Amino acid sequence: MKAVVYNGPHDVAVKNVPDAQIQRPTDVLVRITSTNICGSDLHMYEGRTDFEKGSIFGHENFGEVIEIGEAVDRVKVGDLVVLPFNIGCGFCKNCERGLSAFCLTTANPGMAGAAYGFADMGPYPGGQAELLRVPYGDYNCLLLPPDAREKEADYVMVADIFPTGWHATRLAGLCPGESIVIYGAGPVGLMAAYSAMIQGACMVMVVDHHADRLRLAESIGAIAIDDSQVNPVDQVMALTNGIGADRGCECVGYQCHDHHGKEIPGLTMNNLVNSVKFTGGIGVVGVFVPQDPGGPTKLAKEGEIPFDWGLLWFRGQHVGTGQCNVKAYNRQLRDLISVGRATPSFIVSHHLPLDEAPDAYKNFDERNDGWTKVILHPG
Structure with a gap:
């Protein structure tokens, strides 16, 4: 074959x-x-x-x-x-x-x-x-x-990808009438946005810098946030009256890049902590691995990322992770x-x-x- x-x-x-x-x-x-x-x-x-x-x-x-x-x-x-x-x-x-x-x-x-x-x-x-x-x-x-x-x-x-996007919203704890921000407009991120729409989210925000993917997010009624043009955390805060989204999803993983093309493995996780409200929920379905020999830093090579645990704890947020x-x-x-x-x-x-x-x-x-x-x- x-x-x-x-x-x-x-x-x-x-x-x-x-x-x-x-x-x-x-x-x-x-x-x-x-x-x-x-x-x-x-x-x-x-x-x-x-x-x-x-x-x-x-x-x-x-x-x-x-x-x-x-x-x-x-x-x-x-x-x-x-x-x-x-x-x-x-x-x-x-x-x-x-x-x-x-x-x-x-x-x-x-x-x-x-x-x-x-x-x-x-x-x-x-x-x-x-x-x-x-x-x-x-x-x-x-x-x-x-x-x-x-x-x-x-x-x-x-x-x-459809169940994985759905899983991201369930890990985050999304309920009807809540707002959600999704980092990553690749296939899984788009499916998370689509799933949130089906489940009755009142506002779905999608962060990425690829124009074709953001257009698809807009085609299903999501709000596209181009992080090459604006600070995504500031934009989420502006859209939620300074409170932050009720829920957030990480749909990028350990090879996250900023819009300049620099690989920053912890970028989306830390942005989510800052984008989601006090006591909000975060679902992580982007792939993270125990070791990454090709990682850009010593920490990344060992499967570790700099993570703002103190702010997560202070904000009383919960995080759900894992494959669907x-x-x-x-x-x-x-x-x-x-x-x-x-x-x-x-x-x-x-x-x-x-x-x-x-x-x-x-x-x-x-x-x-x-x-x-x-x-x-x-x-």
Whole structure:
């Protein structure tokens, strides 16, 4: 089968690799028809993780079931499914508590959580390929309604970025009628803004300096704050009568840059503390890692950031963090799409064949204008 393979920093290629296949009775084999490039793929693409050379990318996957293991009884051949990026077993302590991002069965030893094509998260190849093996298929496959082909670009977003954006707002504690500020207008930040709109936020502010992304934020009714033109904290304060937003979301992560292009890993976290009101809540879904050999400072290389803990404590704010437990949200988000209440595909800028993945990675990584979200189509 063809697959997108990591050769080293800034170097991916579409190669022929051995076909994915059923390995255990609980497995499902899926023919992938849509697979997204995610912002978190770029950390690995840039060599800022220990993603191994020869690994296959791709954790946002949609396709058709073509084979099932002997122990699978819910999922059938021919079903159209979207796969949560986190791989859970369904029966460990964390999965039973709804914390599928921290599965204890599928993880590497000493870790919690597994994912397709992701550094340190198990030995599972990704789905930027023609075929994908899905462990514990009955648990991990989300069955889709009859409009799945028609709305394929929407449903594939349920693999990761739509639930992750939703998760950011839940970690922050958003309630209807509250204001929220979101740092980062990449795909996840836009999904957090979109989720906040669906949940009834009275004001959604989005901070970024990429004009194409800010235009998308405005297209759903959010207030765009261009931090290359204004101080974002001052602007949030002005918009909230000096009080600060009720809630805030960090949707950038450890490779945060200012508008001059300087990498400042703690910038968005400290801006959020200053942008969110006393006793407000902050949700952090941007990726932060325990170590970053490519970090710009000694602290960053050790996975640490300068953080204004004193002000956070003084303001009585709470912070929720961690990868999204996709299965906690994916059925509800699927149903919002099915009835027409949500169309997350508004962020998609490019539909490309799998063979064009190397150019897509390059353009997406360089944040070139108009490259907001890429869906690759194998076959």
